[in-house]
Amino acid sequence: AQSVAQPEDQVNVAEGNPLTVKCTYSVSGNPYLFWYVQYPNRGLQFLLKYITGDNLVKGSYGFEAEFNKSQTSFHLKKPSALVSDSALYFCAVRDKRTGFQKLVFGTGTRLLVSP
């Protein structure tokens, strides 16, 4: 079975500092990995995904994530945080072997960027 772990319920960072939101995954085969962001009272929005190729994936709003197969991790990063980045972030995984696009989501990490 596939699963995702987001070990931090909340991450606090000051504006202008780099941020990292952690994600580790477990799948039997090779993974598709995703990050989504949720703003208050809104649905999830796609940020970026890793399918294959370069381990460093760049996405929307200046975010990037690094796929590390040996550590089974896909941490979300941004060089300089903005107050507007404060939101709930979800990591998700799908096993490439499955014929259907069913994602398994982590429990989410709340990012709080202080001015």
Place this chain on the structure above:
Amino acid sequence: NAGVTQTPKFRVLKTGQSMTLLCAQDMNHEYMYWYRQDPGMGLRLIHYSVGEGTTAKGEVPDGYNVSRLKKQNFLLGLESAAPSQTSVYFCASSRTGEGGTLHFGNGTRLTVT
């Protein structure tokens, strides 16, 4: 381009009442999904559909039914609501070939008293 639209946005039900949540997408996506979001539990898949006229159970299907009579619509029904079904419900859609990129609606907040 509206994307994925969910109605209603809010609803309060009494235990035992029934209701239907409507999801509509205008992107001609093949796949549609219903998730529920609960604090500390992330998103859990209730039911999904891989095409018009087809539905399948997800991770937490008990107490819910779905229908996909038209490609653009995916309905989620609660036959006899229970307090445990108090949650925020999200509909999503995706197309083949995107590797699983989901497009979400803004959610329906349901409270069952």
